[in-house]
Amino acid sequence: MGATRLALLLSGPLLLSGCSGNLKWYVVSPMTDAGRANLLFLLGGLKYTLLLSFTAIVISVFVGLLVALPGISGNRGLRACNRVYVECVRAVPILVLILWVYYGLPIVMGISVSVFWAGVIALALSDSAFEAEIFRAGIQSIERGQLEAADSLGLGYVDRMRYVVLPQAIKRVLPPLGNQLVYMLKMSSLVSIIGMEELTRRANELVTAEYRPLEVYTVLVLEYLVLILIVSSGVRWMERRMSDEER
Amino acid sequence: MSEPAVTSANHLTKRPLVVLDAVDKRFVDFAALDGITLSVAAGEKVVVCGPSGSGKSTLIRCINQLERPDAGMVWFDGVDLVAASSRDLRRLRTDIGMVFQQFNLFPHLTVLDNLTLGPMRVRGLSAREAEELARRYLERVHIPEQADKYPRQLSGGQQQRVAIARSLCMEPKLMLFDEPTSALDPEMIVEVLDVMGELAQTGMTMIVVTHEMGFARRVADRIVFMDAGQIVEDTRPETFFTAPASPRGAEFLDRILNH
Ligand SMILES: Nc1ncnc2c1ncn2[C@@H]1O[C@H](COP(=O)(O)OP(=O)(O)OP(=O)(O)O)[C@@H](O)[C@H]1O
Ligand SMILES: [Mg+2]
Numbered sequence: 001m002g003a004t005r006l007a008l009l010l011s012g013p014l015l016l017s018g019c020s021g022n023l024k025w026y027v028v029s030p031m032t033d034a035g036r037a038n039l040l041f042l043l044g045g046l047k048y049t050l051l052l053s054f055t056a057i058v059i060s061v062f063v064g065l066l067v068a069l070p071g072i073s074g075n076r077g078l079r080a081c082n083r084v085y086v087e088c089v090r091a092v093p094i095l096v097l098i099l100w101v102y103y104g105l106p107i108v109m110g111i112s113v114s115v116f117w118a119g120v121i122a123l124a125l126s127d128s129a130f131e132a133e134i135f136r137a138g139i140q141s142i143e144r145g146q147l148e149a150a151d152s153l154g155l156g157y158v159d160r161m162r163y164v165v166l167p168q169a170i171k172r173v174l175p176p177l178g179n180q181l182v183y184m185l186k187m188s189s190l191v192s193i194i195g196m197e198e199l200t201r202r203a204n205e206l207v208t209a210e211y212r213p214l215e216v217y218t219v220l221v222l223e224y225l226v227l228i229l230i231v232s233s234g235v236r237w238m239e240r241r242m243s244d245e246e247r
Numbered sequence: 248m249s250e251p252a253v254t255s256a257n258h259l260t261k262r263p264l265v266v267l268d269a270v271d272k273r274f275v276d277f278a279a280l281d282g283i284t285l286s287v288a289a290g291e292k293v294v295v296c297g298p299s300g301s302g303k304s305t306l307i308r309c310i311n312q313l314e315r316p317d318a319g320m321v322w323f324d325g326v327d328l329v330a331a332s333s334r335d336l337r338r339l340r341t342d343i344g345m346v347f348q349q350f351n352l353f354p355h356l357t358v359l360d361n362l363t364l365g366p367m368r369v370r371g372l373s374a375r376e377a378e379e380l381a382r383r384y385l386e387r388v389h390i391p392e393q394a395d396k397y398p399r400q401l402s403g404g405q406q407q408r409v410a411i412a413r414s415l416c417m418e419p420k421l422m423l424f425d426e427p428t429s430a431l432d433p434e435m436i437v438e439v440l441d442v443m444g445e446l447a448q449t450g451m452t453m454i455v456v457t458h459e460m461g462f463a464r465r466v467a468d469r470i471v472f473m474d475a476g477q478i479v480e481d482t483r484p485e486t487f488f489t490a491p492a493s494p495r496g497a498e499f500l501d502r503i504l505n506h
Binding site: 143145146148149151152153154155156159163164167168171 | 340341343344345347349351352353354355364368369413414
């Protein structure tokens with residue numbers, strides 16, 4: 001399979017470079033007790049990376065859908081609201097959004113936000129603009145005849161969306177939504193900046209303790225690589241299954 | 248404003264179900280409909296024909312307000328559709344069935360679900376009542392055995408019959424057909440026309456855009472011939488087919504019957 005071959009191809013040179021003698025692989029070697037403890041510490045971040053990304057993607061899908069609907073309405077004012085939201089949210093870098101939600105939002109709202117929820121809110125907010133665009137394109141790709149058939153049956157807006165448009169649109173946007181999930185897994189590394197103990201933060205902490213940046217970050221690269229390859233091949237599998245169903 | 252009387256000479260005594268009065272429809276600055284006046288009595292079968300681009304689709308789409316006219320009035324069952332609120336319009340549309348050239352079935356729903364969606368969501372029937380109704384109408388279009396299939400698993404002729412059944416499940420007072428057989432292979436045209444002929448015998452009011460002149464001759468009470476957004480002739484089929492009053496009508500007939 002393509003994904004595993006790619007992984008081997010990339011990990012080969014990284015591991016070979018360890019033979020040069022400058023590298024101290026023992027800090028992350030599964031053969032020693034200390035190395036094993038360090039590896040487990042690094043892998044422990046996986047739970048938070050996954051939790052962050054999945055929570056954020058679920059929220060951003062809902063927000064994205066809510067933002068997409070006014071974007072396809074016949075009302076010019078509603079469409080303008082959609083454009084303003086999408087353009088503004090897309091204009092702010094995710095890292096900046098994370099910092100602002102964690103340090104700024106508690107002051108504005110007078111509430112405290114945990115590191116986890118600050119990360120989720122920032123990631124979801126940022127991603128929702130992209131999700132909104134995906135949903136808008138998906139809904140607009142539904143043939144006019146479908147809407148006309150629904151209208152001539154006398155279905156109202158909500159029923160038309162719920163029973164005719166969205167079931168077809170969601171099926172069409174599943175592949176791009178899957179890609180957003182992959183993107184989200186990568187972006188979650190930025191939440192390390194506010195101290196979220198996910199994969200990247202754990203690696204940073206280990207580097208500070210062991211002074212072995214190359215070895216530790218190499219492991220970090222491999223962690224993301226394997227994670228992303230698994231998730232994206234899952235997305236491809238789902239895509240294939242759905243196009244088989246079409247036949 | 249009072250309801251206009253039927254203008255058709257043949258049906259002075261019958262109540263008009265549909266009345267169009269001086270309807271104009273423009274696309275940008277192109278006049279797709281130009282002063283259309285037409286009245287159809289309950290139970291009448293009207294076949295609309297004319298060259299491509301003459302405004303036939305636009306005409307019947309104005310009747311259920313898929314297109315909003317730029318000027319003129321559209322009355323259905325005594326109600327002014329142009330002035331109707333969107334809620335009233337939705338209710339009135341359930342009384343007007345529409346069959347499209349491209350079927351427009353819902354591809355993600357089974358045949359049965361295509362048929363029960365309207366009755367359940369719009370007419371408020373229970374799932375059981377809706378299914379009974381749906382199976383009855385599938386029987387009427389001769390495909391009771393296809394209830395659990397998806398539209399893409401059916402032939403074009405079967406899909407169009409499902410589409411007809413879907414409209415009938417709303418128990419409409421008027422059925423509109425926009426070239427229902429134009430997307431079909433010749434051997435499937437007959438099965439759809441047969442179903443439409445049977446529907447005509449039940450007394451349904453029908454307005455049918457079609458080039459199937461055999462069907463028109465058999466079923467139509469009136470032929471409406473359109474050209475360039477206007478109604479050029481509105482006569483009985485015998486008259487139209489044997490002695491069209493207009494040169495344009497004669498030319499059209501010549502082309503369609505001798506191709
Ligand atoms: N949405 C639209 N926008 C612009 N022009 C349109 C639109 N719909 C129809 N027209 C134009 O209006 C004219 C009448 O169209 P209509 O579809 O009513 O013709 P028709 O008689 O049904 O033709 P056909 O036999 O090809 O279906 C055509 O010239 C067409 O190009
Ligand atoms: Mg047409």
